[in-house]
Amino acid sequence: MKMKSIIRALSVAGAVVVAANAQAATELTVYTAVEAEDLKRYAKEFNKQYPDIKIKWVRDSTGIVTAKLLAEKANPQADVVWGLAATSLLVLKGEDLLQPYAPEGLDKLSAKFRDSDAVPSWVGMDAWIASICFNTVEAKKHNLSKPASWQDLTKPEYKGHIIMPNPNSSGTGFLDVSSWLQIYGEDKGWSFMDGLHNNIARYTHSGSKPCKLAASGETAIGVSFAFRGAKLKTKGAPLDLVFPSEGLGWDMEAAAIIKGTDKLDAAQKLMDFVASKPANTLYNKGYAVVAMPGIAKPVKHFPENPEALMIDNNFEWAAQNRMAILKEWQNRYDSKSDPK
Amino acid sequence: MSVITARPVNDWNPLSLRREQLLQLIGVLFGIVVLLLTVLMPLYAILSKSMENSSGDFVGLDNFIEYAATPSLASSVTHSLTIASVTTLIVVTLALICAYALQRSCMPFRGTIRLLMMGPIFAPSLLPAISMVYLFGNQGVLKSWLMGESIYGPIGVVISLSFWCFPAALMIISTALSNTDARLYESARALRTSALRTFLTVTLPSIKYGLISAGFVVFTLVLTDFGAPKVIGGQYNVLATDIYKQVIGQQNFQMGAVVSVILLFPALLAFAVDRWVQRKQVALLTSRAEPLRPEPAAIRDWSLFAVCMLVIAVIIGVLGMAVYASFISFWPYNLEFTLDNYQFDLMDGGGWDAYENSLEMALYTALFGTALIFSHAYLVEKLAGFRLLRTLLHLMAMVPLAVPGLVLGLAYIFFFNSPDNPLNFLYGSMAILVICTIAHYYTVCHLTAVTALKQIDAEFEAVSASLKVPFYITFWRVTLPVCLPALLEIAIYLFVNALNTVSAVVFLYSSDTMLASISVLNMDDAGDIAPAAAMGVLLMFTCIGVKLIHWLLSHMLLNRTQGWRQSR
């Protein structure tokens, strides 16, 4: 039997309290929502600089990682969060769960990509922008024209052909809703969503699923984010990515130290790396917009100049009004059992 | 003769015997503490959480009032009850026909048909739901059959859960049908009663309790299942998905607790009815009955055969579709055959580690669960003293049946992750998954063990006491070997359920202890439906394989060690 199994066996039998720090090197517990296939690259690059610090990844979707951190509020298990939506980190900051720290080279990051406090509670990594995944095969079958703007999605011809994430469970869903409210203003924003709701086939729990459903022809149009769409398109899905003309909602992946960690030194080293140039180069592999200006090279299937399309997202506003927005959304749309 | 007439040598030590009683007392108390820690205290935690606001102050029923005032949430109650009722009706009707065909007809291949009908029990409830996507989704091969209706919603949930609950209902109703007295039918025939009247006046009353029991089992399964509505439910919210959404989506733990408490009520009701029925049924079975030997009747046999073939076609179709889809590279645009979907390490879902974890978890659950549950059942059933404590232990062992897995899982977060709890170190470990799973499936195993123990002679303990043999030696030398088949059955039940469970563990796994069943859920959630199907199929074949090994093993073991079972 493997050593790991033996240790587990003992802990199951209740004979042994899980012995965490058996290794000589420092081990950081890092919570993340970054795609599984990217994590290995991140850790490898980090260990080139800091071979003594071992990263123990705890990976899950944005909603679950956030829920986990909140659930563990009284007794935090994580040392660092690396790769979680900034809106989530703002919630955590509001709960006083984050340890402010100014990493080396903080001044080189774009102002948008950091907490505005002098000693920031979090720093951004890359932006993750909304986009529409449009299945050309299904569109032809149902005779649908390609939408160019958000407003287009309310046209009657799309009725029952649009899938979007539920903002209550999906970070992508929330960034869509909060961006529409910021683009149109509250009143017009909600009336836009009323129109959109009429065309929605269903709301999914996850943010990437609408695009995957569009890719597999389950729906013609999936409201999702560019990163997922670009990946699927590369895989050969019959997709076109649409970047609506009104502007794109976005969120960033960001990193922070969890308050109360007993490995503060190692955690700070990790934060130094997060904000460094090599790290930003890594982020650029999948994301067209990264925290350090001048690093990003264009990414395939992304628009040429994504930053110009991004709205001026007010994260503080979104975080503060998050509960109210979600409640309103739920009252308007979630009760309708079978929206068609 | 000298040996016989010799007076006994009192070489036994009275002190050691008092130690024996102490040992029994410790055993019973241990059982009570275990169930207190793993079931009752977490339940208390969730109950008190449902009456707290987010900063932990007591607010009475405010949360419940808020719940009732949120239309989208309140409608879930109606939805849950609707799909549970419809599914129950469908499943019980179908299961009655099929069970009747198996028990009361002379149609061919009954053994094989029964075996195939058990198929759905080996897969997580997510698998039929995923299969629905491929069969009736927008790109589904049979989409036209729905005549424009969407599979994403109540229709999909009802079909998936009907499929998944069918074997349980079939087993219960089959048992009820096999217990009928043939003499009643002979009398009915002697009195020239018509077939229909015989069915209504003899068959139905004799299986009444079986039907009620099956109905409530299905009702509870549907009400508390989370996998199928999550995958195929679309916007059709039910209580089980609400808990998940409240907790995972909105980090609203209080509201999650509220929904959990609400979900407890119908489950408790079903539990109470089931207990009542079980008691009635025992009374019914005590009379001596002649086994019924059905006689061939061509029209009846072949029409029942046709129905059974239809049911089997559906079962094979649904499972086969999932298997097929798991080997397709890009549905529906590229139907090339591929193994890529089984490369779990490239997906966001925990990879092959999740599968290994699941096997490990299921193994520990079967091992420790069987040992724990059986020894507790032994203490309850076979001890002479501590009557009150034993009754208490038995009552506590019945509680988990009324607690949906999702509720138990959430309760575990509240209870075990509280920093004041000295058991806090369990949180996030493999151990907590094992503990939760054992607790979740405790009652059924407990009842199996108690039934097996009841069947062996009640006086073994008295005899060994008179022979001055300590109870634990008799337990080891006699009780355990005699109950071996029941032990294997419990172990396999725990294993299969531990492998397939989603609801009890979805709140408790950590990245180190990602499970295969959860990864099916998460991959489907992320839109990776084919890999989700692949993992589900893998789980199903694992369960079938393990069942096969169990069958071989028990045959070998029975032949080797249980020669005494053959009668003269």
Add this chain to the structure above:
Amino acid sequence: MNGAYLSIKNVSKSFGDFTALSNISLDIREGEFVCFLGPSGCGKTTLLRAVAGLDLQTEGEIHQAGEDVSWLTPDQRDFGIVFQSYALFPNLTVAENIAYGLKNRKTSRSKLNARVEELLEMIGLPESGVKYPSQLSGGQQQRVALARAIATSPGLLLLDEPLSALDALVRVHLRSEIKELQRKLGVTTIMVTHDQEEALAMADKIVVMNHGVIEQIGTPEEIYSRPKTAFVASFIGQMNFLSSRMLDDGKVQVGGQLLDCEHDKLFQPDNDMQLAIRPEDIRVRYNGDATNTMPADVRHVEFLGSFVRSELDVDGIMEPVIAEFSMNDVRDLQIAKGSRLMLDLPSSRIHLFESAR
């Protein structure tokens, strides 16, 4: 101490409101074979289990071999027990079953084997040591259970309805074997049974119980011929009960007849009572010594081989009276349906009981 091996003193047992045993006192001498006899629910098994320590009494004391064992657990007492269900361990061979209690006593292997052989011989199953219980017949299994119980040479042997699960023929055969074995070993034995025939055939002393109390203790002969209560009279053997009345002069009035009775009980004159007589005690052939005569018509005759049982209509009595006549009587007196007979109820054979409540 009164010299009894087992002494039960004022034992009571109740389950909630239900009184299973009420103030039972009983002495059993060493080597005695005692039967607890009574209908189901009379408390006989409860009393046996109290003696074994399997179900402790609520009140009272039990002394065994001069030692107070009242509150000891079963394994602290000295007894062997055999149950109706045999309770043989199904997964152990016959030899292993018999050796079960010996193994725990650190007996040497050769001694143990010799003892098992000896016991197998004793119960008449010398070749069956390697068999499993399920391969034996019911009677054989019960013999094995007996061997297991006596293997450790206990001072007290308890038999809980040991023959009830067996076929009639096996039962008769086995009961003499058990009795024989008990005599040979001289082990004090208590057997619980509801079968009066079994009790009469086997016991040195019968304890008749009903509703948690002892109705009578005595030898089989005493119990049969001198029942102390109407219950004992009716439970053991057959008995005619006739409602009657005690007159001032000590005679008893039954129907229109006045009868002389020998009795040691004191009955108030002018009292309703029950007169009881066994069917075989009613005479029809006498030589002028008849004192208690009653005329009767034969209503029905049932041929039972060596004797007949007849149902009689006695003048002035509503209830039918059952009498048993030898075949000689039947032939000589030409007893048949419709015959008129003059019955004699010998005064020494008449029992009197309080009228039923």
